[in-house]
Amino acid sequence: MGLLRDARRAVGNAVHARLGQPGHRDFYLFQVADRNRNAAKGYSDEDHLKRTAAWLQAAQDSQQDGGFSGRYKLHAGWTSSYPETTGYLIPTCLDLAKRLADPSWETRAQRAIDFLLPLQLADGAFPGGEIAENTEKPSPFNTGQILNGLNIWAEHTGEADVAEAARRAAHWLISVQDEDGAFRQHFYANQPSAYSSHLTCWLAEYGVMFDDAKARAAAGRHLDWVLTLQDPDTGFFARSGFFDRDHENGTAVTHTIAYTIWGVLLMGLLLQREDAVDAAERAATKVLERLEILKFLPGRMNSNWRIDERAQCLTGNAQMALIWLRLYDERGDLRFVNGACKAIDLVKRAQAMDNPNPGIRGGVSGSDPVWGSYLFHALPNWAAKFFIDALLHKERVLAKLAAG
Amino acid sequence: MRIFLLSHDRARRGTTVARALSERGIVPDGYVFEAYRPPNLRRRVEGRLANGGIPVLAPPTPRVPGASLAPAPSGPAVPTAAEHAKTQGIAVTHVPDLTSDGSLAAIRALKADIFVHAGAGILRAPLLAIPRLGTMNAHMGILPRYRGMNVAEWSRLEGRQTGCTVHLLDPGIDTGDILATRDIDTSECRSIAALREKMDAAQLSFLAEILAEIVRTGDLPPRQPQRHEDGRQYFTMHDDLKRVLERRLS
Known part of the structure; x- marks a missing residue:
């Protein structure tokens, strides 16, 4: 039967x-x-970077509105623009413009901004989901990711209307935060999640960039709440999964595990909270051990960091690589660089570099193999984003190490 | 003092350890060989999928020269432990594994005072409890700081003192009691291969030196227990970091 x-x-x-x-x-x-x-053909990190960037170009050009298509689905092709990830792709576009010495990436970031600004709701929120699904229902999490793009673009260009959009988004986020620091309103079933640290880290970023004490305080309150969720023995953050069943089972996909850790880490750095950096390091070290021992990163793990699903979640790999590289910057532990290189290799290995289809060539699938449970049969734009971010960060770290 | 080397019959490590001991006049009372067991079909298929996929489904791609790091230059061929035992007339005990009751009973019958790890697989607590004094191991890094893999490389990359340790094995990874550590000057090593060659020779010589002292005194030197938090676990160094190290060494 089986x-x-x-x-x-x-x-x-x-x-x-x-x-x-x-x-x-x-x-x-x-x-x-x-x-x-890919390894046999001798593709370099540079090759992977350029191929992934080309995939992102195709994702944006597949749409008429300036946003980036959320994903390429094997059963449906390109989906509609995804405001959330279009937002946090803006800093990636600017990094690519600089790294590739290609100003067209700055134009792409401008197109993304032009797509996002009209979507902002009257109260300052941004809608959740892809544009074809929703333009009215506000989402705190998605607003947070877009805030990151607004922050970076406003800092880069000094455009006052973008800074004002960021202010309105930040203050809407503060307005929907609960007393205990968690976010429940507008979340599914009003259930709070630890991975919303990846919302408040951009609020903290806004608070630091625009010297907004209220935003910094709100981020700090959320950080306090998330830190109460960490298991002191294992380092796992409870409620770091997507769904109720994840919370009940104490499981999470590496995408949201990494969201949680990154949010805690970045807030620790921005708000100068050493306890948060320590907490992020504790969790990240446990994930690193799993990667090193297993030689791959299971896409879904439980609260003891054991395998819940073997298929890899490739965006989680890239995100963890970013976390380890950032921790290396702070703590100087080369084992983090080692893990980051290996996690990046696993993404490189799964990337279709020569496929004739521009929706597949250079894209990064949700799962490896592509029929894993995380984004079954799809290549999301955020996997490409985090992979590019990780490759660029790795390049900087290796250059620094080579210099001495 | 009854000394036995734990190895595989195909392992060359058993031979290099035995040769290092013989330079100190120590001839082991015997080898214990764990049988080589090839992985079963399911593991072979899983391994094949994990390591490249099924070749018949897609043509192999020619490897680009220089796409990966060059292997370390190989020295004179070292005979396997089985060949070495035969030529040197060293007794051999063959066991199917190092964990089953039958194997442990056969090993207990040897009445060993000390085991020396010489290329065997993972050693579990019941086996480690058998020899009167313990199971010795040479480690290519200074414990407790440098536990795990590629520790000579990690020491150099981190700009710290290189050295080796002789310690007793426990069920953890390089966490057993330390018998002695020694700093090794590797400043003249101009490549990772040279670094490893020097460190390997040094650690085997050090192991033999400590074992000779144990034979002379009939007892272990003072043992220094390790605390978990005193050390760091290192894993295989990625090729990108090896390239950084190669450039620094050259």
């Missing part, structure tokens, strides 16, 4: 993946065969 079920599932997956579409069959085959193709 074999029959697996065979049925495999056939169903293959049909769902539209293997007749250009590049789909090759991409599917790549999941199980010739997995060392």
